[in-house]
Amino acid sequence: NPALGRKAGVAVLVRKGVDFQVERQYQDREGRYLLLQGKLAGKQLVLGTYYGPNVQDMRFSRQFRKLLLSLAHYPIVLGGDFNAVADPELDRSDKSSKRWGAGGRTIAYYAEVLGLIDLWRALHPGERDYTHLSRAHGTWSRLDYILITDSLLTSVRDAQI
DSSP: OOHHHHHHHOOOOOOTTTOEEEEEEEEEETTSEEEEEETTEEEEEEEEEOOOOSSHHHHHHHHHHHHHHHTTTEEEEEEESSSSOHHHHHHHHTTOOOOOOHHHHHHHHHHHHHHHHEEHHSSSSSSSOOSEEEEETTTOOOOEEEEEGGGGGGGOOOOOO
């Protein structure tokens, strides 16, 4: 965000030639999320990206949940670094840690209340793959997710890490 003098933030990239028309844009001042409400091939959709705080920030979490709830009547595709594991058993290489943390509960909330599913997990149940290495702990975790409205799953061909 140049106005804040920062060089970090999230972005949504849409491939050239894809018929996506933005009707409304939602973002926070810190550059942690960007949601685009619009039409993809003539159908309403919310396409977004998210960078979850790596420390608990209840104000931010409440604000983002409230915004997602207000858009829940549209199909949602939300990808990003949630800085949390959705399933401690499958999404961590260190099986001794069963802790969810606040971020994991947030992902569970999105699933329960908004009907969003973890796209990769839906296509690869029981598999293990990771997106983050903690050198300090010598462990791998899956912190990056694409969450979609469950009705969109039939439109997906594949998802890989």
